[in-house]
Amino acid sequence: MNEKTEVETVEIFIMGKRYEVPKGLTIMKAMEYSGYQYVRGVGCRGGFCGACATIYRLEGDYKLHTDLACQTTVQDGMYLTQLPFTPAGREQYDLEELEVDNNPLLDLYPELARCVSCNTCSKSCPQDLEVMDFVNEAIRGNIKEVAELSFDCIQCGLCAARCPAEIPHHHVAQLARRIYGRYQAPESEHLEKRVKEIANGQFDDELEELVNLPKEELEERYENREIEE
């Protein structure tokens, strides 16, 4: 084949070195296209796991941008690198032993009180969460509000990397959700019921049947499965 198809490209810089990559690739795919192989800083590739937190600059723009490498497409003049890991202090605790009456968030993470409400955390969040709002709720000890406002957090840690007060927002929020689930959220009766049904072997026969089905029939059943809207 001698014919060349014209592919529209963009110019990017990976750790300072210039590459031309096809337009429309994500940052993650553009780096792989350029010959880099991910060992860390990659996970589900679907925007859910938070492992591919990335920072970049655009030519002529003073701002440091943050996003997920698997969700952001490359633009002309992007200066890229990949973070293998975002370091942030995470406290050790035993959820069952925790003193939750006062403000356990402030007890374990006193740096919360250093927040100056600059909102840099919210600006850096690839999930568009109102991070500063839940930090303020954490300072006031409102566990439920922190749990609800941080529900879509994927623990990428970019907020913590950008925070001038060095708060590990994602770890604080995870603790809040755990405390909320363990001590405050109403008990889920249907869950308890279902766990009991499973323990009593109510679904064992159906499961056994599925395990022994030939692949073709399994595929057919999958295609024709009922989907709840």
Place this chain on the structure above:
Amino acid sequence: MKEVAYYPGCSLKDTAKGFEDSAIQVSSDLGVRLKEIDRWNCCGTVYSLTDDNLMKQLGPIRNMIRARDEGFDQLYTLCSMCDNTLKRSNYLIQNDDDKRDKINNFMDQENDYSGEIEVKHYLQLLRDELGWERVREQVSNPLEGINVAPYYGCMLTRPKEIGLADPHNPTVFDELIESLGGTPVDFPYESECCGSYNTVDNQEVVLEKTRTITGGATRSGADLIITACPLCQFNLDTRQAELLKATPNHDPVPVIYFTQLMAVAFDRPRVNKFEEHAIDPRKVLKIENKVASKR
């Protein structure tokens, strides 16, 4: 019912719950609804004096933006530290164009702000908007024979650009005490600093200040002290308990918020959470065992 925008601040949601609850109660008695602004953030507690780092101005200013975006042109505070920080940041953005532009450029997620909101302390609502007569009308349990020391501390009256009363001779608390039927006590430490944040790692300083201020009040004949500052209240109240351990002949004097005193005079003592105070004010306020209060 008149509605005003209200900024509570962190302390009133935590250690100073009796301050907020009593303020909400007496406001409702006076026909005023305190509308807590949505999504408020910490004021920063202490006004930043650094000239070349505006990061600490963002927090207070964002609260004014929230109030403005909700359609208010005034924002009321109760905590005197929040009051001081919000007013001084507002003063900065009203009077320094360069810094205003820098702050607005950085806060690119908010609408631009140039100081449209007027920040006012709750005492200004009482004195300037409602008037003492209206307060007097609500008094059903006049504080007859009770001597109250007005304690202004540092933040309510200083600096003069934002202070709500003459820093050398403030009278707003005296006027309030008289309206409630009590007797204001003239005492020399009404604007003395309580030691403030030294309470964290330099407690001897606060102990000494507490000894001076509370001692001065009792020697002037005060039965209790009123304040508008959660940190002053914490310092003068809890440190007195420690003072008592070290100096058993110390004459303890309760320290309460001015809105709690109002709630007592309005015969709403139960909102005050007096049981949480280190020096119990119920005896001097004659509300001990008064469970069968008419409200």
